[in-house]
Amino acid sequence: MVGFMITSFKLSALCIMGEQKGEKLKMVDIIQIMAIIIPIVVLVYVIITSLRIVRPTERGLVERLGKYQRFVQPGITLLVPFVDRIIKVNITERMTPVQRQDVITRDKVFMAVDAVVFYKVKPEENSVKASQYFVNNYESQIDTLSRTVLRDIIGGMDMAVANTSRPIINAKLKDALDEQTRDWGIEIVRAEIKDLEPPRGLMSSMESVLKADNERQAAEKTAIAQATLASGEKNASIQRAEGMKQASILQAEGQKTATIAIAEGDAEATKLRNEALTTYFKDSAITFKQLETIMTSLQNNTKIIVPEGKAISLILNEQENLNKASSIIPVPAPQQPQQTKSANTK
DSSP: OHHHHHHHHHHHHHHHHHHHHHHHHHHHHHHHHHHHHHHHHHHHHHHHHHEEEEOTTEEEEEEETTEEEEEEOSEEEEOOTTTEEEEEEEOSOEEEEEEEEEEEOTTSOEEEEEEEEEEEEOSSHHHHHHHHHSOSOHHHHHHHHHHHHHHHHHHTSOHHHHHTOHHHHHHHHHHHHHHHTGGGTEEEEEEEEEEEEOOHHHHHHHHHHHHHHHHHHHHHHHHHHHHHHHHHHHHHHHHHHHHHHHHHHHHHHHHHHHHHHHHHHHHHHHHHHHHHHHHTSTTOHHHHHHHHHHHHHHHHTOOOEEETTOOOOOOOSSGGGGGGGGGOEEEOOOOOOHHHHHHHHO
16 A cells, blocks of 8 residues: 555656646747847837938938937938937928017007017028027927017007008008027918907997998089089080081081072073173173073973964974974064154154
C-alpha cells in the first residue's frame, strides 16, 4: 500500500513538472512575439506622428524645443518626434463682428453702431510669423480697436451727417485698422458699418419729418408737371396760330401771284387781239367783233341773232360745227333815224 502511494506521488510529481515546463515554454514564446510587435508599433507611431499635412489654405511654423525652426509651405512635412511641433495658420479671408455699442454724436444723440471687419493673414513667412509672435489673439484685438475707432469717428459727426456718410466712415475705419495692424502680418480687406440706428423716439420724429418732406416734394413735382403741361398747351396754341398765319400768308401770296398771272395773261391776250385787229382786220373791227361773237356762241352752243345780210361764212376745223350755221337767223337791219338821212342829203 505504501509502495502504491509512493508510486502515485512520483507520477503526480512528474506530471506537475511536465506542466510547469510547458508553461515556461509558452511564456518564452509570448515574450519573443511581444519583443517583435512592440518595436514595430512604436516605429509606426513615430512615423505617423512625424508626418504632417499642410493644406493650400494654410501655412506652417515648425518649432523645435520651443524655438522657431522653419517655415512650411502646403504639402507633407516631416517632424522630429517629441521634439518638433507645427503651428498651422489660416491665410484665407475671414470676418470678425464688431460688438454693438452706443456712440454719442457731436449733437448729443445716442446711436447704436454695429460693424464687421474682413481681414486675412498675409501668406509671406514674416507675416505669418508676426501673426503668431507679435500679437496675442488678433481677432479680439481687431474687435477692440474697431470699437474705439468708431467712437472716435462718429463722435466727431452730427447724426444727420453720420447717417449719410457710411462710405466715409468705412474708409476711415479701414485706414485706422491698417495703421494699427501693420506689424501683425494682417491685411484689413474691408470694414463695413452693418447698422447705424438712432433712438426709437428720434426715429419716429424723423419718419414724420421725412413723410412731410416727401409730401412737399410730391406737391412740388405735381405743380411743376401742371406748369409744364400748361406751357406745352400754350406753345402748341402758338404753333397752331403761327401755322394758320403762315398758311394765310401763303394763300394770299398764291392768290396774288395767280391774280397777277391772270392779269398778265389778259393783258397779253388784249395785246394780241389789238395786234390782230391792226394787222389782219384793219378798218374791219366790226367784222372781227362779229367773228369773236360767233366763236363764243359756237363754243357754248348758243343761238345768235345777227342783222339780215350780215351772215358770215366761217371755215371750221370740225365738220360738226358746220351744221351750226343753220342756227343763225337773219333779221332785218335796223333803219337809221330820219335826221341822219336828211343830214346826209344835205
